[in-house]
Amino acid sequence: MSYGIYIGRNLTADGHAWLAGYGDEPSSHWLEIIDRAEHAPDATITVGVGPDSDMPGHRTQIPQAAQTARHMRVSYSYYLGVPAPITNGGLNEHGVAVRDIWSTSCQALIDMTPKDQTGPNYSDLARIVVERARTAREGVDIMAQLIAEHGYSCYGGNSHIIADPDEAWVVIQFSGGKGLWVAERLGAESIRASRPGYIGVVPTEPNETFLYPDHFIQTAVDLGWYDPASGAPFDVNAIYGDGKGPWKGMAWVEEEMRTRAAKAPITFEDVCWAIQTEKLTGDTAGYGQVVPLVHPEHSDLRMMWHAPVGPVTAPLVPVFLGQTEVPDAFAQHRYLTTGEAHRFLDRRKEAADPDTVSHVAQGIEVSESAVYEFKRLMHLAFQDEALLREVWDHWRLMEAQLAGDLPTVLETARVLLEAGKPDLARRVLTRESSAWLEDALQDCKALVGSGYARLRQRDILNRTGKPLAPEQFW
Template structure:
């Protein structure tokens, strides 16, 4: 389902907006840097879903652009048959951040979806915005143009929050192959959570705050789903699930508004709370991201705070746009990676049986998987919530306080190097520093997990039933 939250700059202690969230998927997750790339004229890329997806479709191609932008993202290997690798978004070199969040379409629209649906899927749209958009509004216009020209492939409907330092947009894409989408602008006074993504009433025609295609309202009238005499067009009621804001969304939006009303307003640790609280975050959260929406003096200095699993029991650590590589421990491993159970780190069957060689490099596989280590720690904490969950949660929040204190000097050091034309040294500094933070956090997690397992075992608290233990959640 996934979850995202946007906080406008007027609510921020630092004077800038925030975008945070996580993805809800069962498979492996890994952090990666996608470099800026140049593509030959006439290049094509493959998009959409396959005939084996939960809502089947046909893969198709669309034109590639001449140049794609550098970005940070988390990828994963499975969701409802959507072809891997999949992404819910991240941050690009121009300061555009994206979060993908499920948003179901009404039953009749899902039933209209043809078995040969074509066009970009939700992951394609998130990736294409990161690769091509210089502003949030450009991201909205890109999604609109792609759907109009190529269609949209879905598993029941979806949404995106697209944000830059100046504004954000909620964009909802609907099932049914009718090329229906709608977007709402979020500004400096906005606090908006999506789970699922929602938009309520819209005007009769597009304006500065609401965008949608020409047939958006007339299609609902033709279907008998909307009568203009009944009042404003309520997108959620007419095209969505009709539930409005879910309980968790209402709770966290109100919690953030209360925090914003304090003299100190909202800081990074309040944003971390919004995606790390056990009321909202558990095993389904495959990772965590927090993006401060700023325009630094150099694009290499853009920051994304990253957690390898749900941050309820994991730390968020700064990673930089200017990094040249990600530690192998935070990259792809075979643990929970779809298809790896049928592959070997051995080529003897490759000629006879085709896809039998692992897609993970042998050198990477021998490193500890940060994703697997942190999942182990999460489920130890969930089996003894008092006191383990609270102790581990508090440990990581203290670590983040230390990272917040160190971050300005690291950024300033890299900035000085960049201003002196020492681009290579600046990127090396950012890579070494973030890698050190990530590796130290991983070592902490391994030690915490070993100690936690002994405590859980000695207390006779290992849960050997098939009913997982977890905190009570609002969702």
């Protein structure tokens, strides 16, 4: 289902906007940094969903861009049959960040969706925007053009937040095979949470704040869902969506952030809290991301804060666009990777059936799995309130120390870049981020060891088959 929150720059202590969130999927997750690439004029990419997806369709080829941008993202291996690898977005070298968030269409549109639907799916749209967009508005235009030219493959409707240092857009795509989408601009004074993605009343003509295709209003008229003569407002959520308005958790976190903003500018710690609080984040959160929306002097200095599982029990650690690799522990492992249960690190049957060979490199599989270790810590902490508070305090202290170290690392890399030594700058960024991620993993393992021993000794390990977790809004 996923969750995202955008905070406009006029409300923050740092003077820049923030985009934060996580993905809600049950499968494996891994961190990737993808380099800029050049593509041949006739290059294509495969998009859409297949016949085995929960809402079936046909995979098709569409043109690739001449150049795709360097970017970083979290990928994962399964959701509702959408072909892997899947992504909810990330951050690119131009400063465009994307978060994908579920947004259900009304049942009537879902029922209208063709069984042979074609066109980009939600992950394709997120990936293509971070590969191609130079601004958030261009990201909206790219999505609009793709849907108009190639269609849209859905699993019931979806949305994205696309943001850059100047503005952000909520974009909702609807089921039904009718090419329906709508976008709302967010600005410097905005606080917007999405779960699900939500847009309410829009004007009956597009303007600088609301965008949609020419047939957006007319389609509702043709279906008998809206009568312009009535003078009623065009409520997107009521007509094309679930009709529930902003969900309770969205309203709660937005109000909490507005209350904080009224007292003092919103801090980095406030933004992190919005995706860390146990009221919103639990086992379903596959990872965490917090992106400072800034324009540094060099694109290599762009960064995001990353947690390998839901950050309620994991730290957010800086990852730089300029670093050259991700530690093996944070790369793809077989743990929770869909399809790996019938594959082997063994090639003896490869000739007869290539899918018997694992998709994970053997050298990476023998490393520790950060996702596995942090999941262990999460489920220990969820069994004991005192341990949960101890883990929370430990990671918040680590994040504060990292925030203190970060300016020096960025300045060191900047000086090297200005001196024409990009390889040395990238080495610094890679070394520092990798060391921080490794320190977090080692602390996690220590907390797991002590937490397991304490719960076992007190005989309170939960063996009932009924998982314990803090109460959440969703």
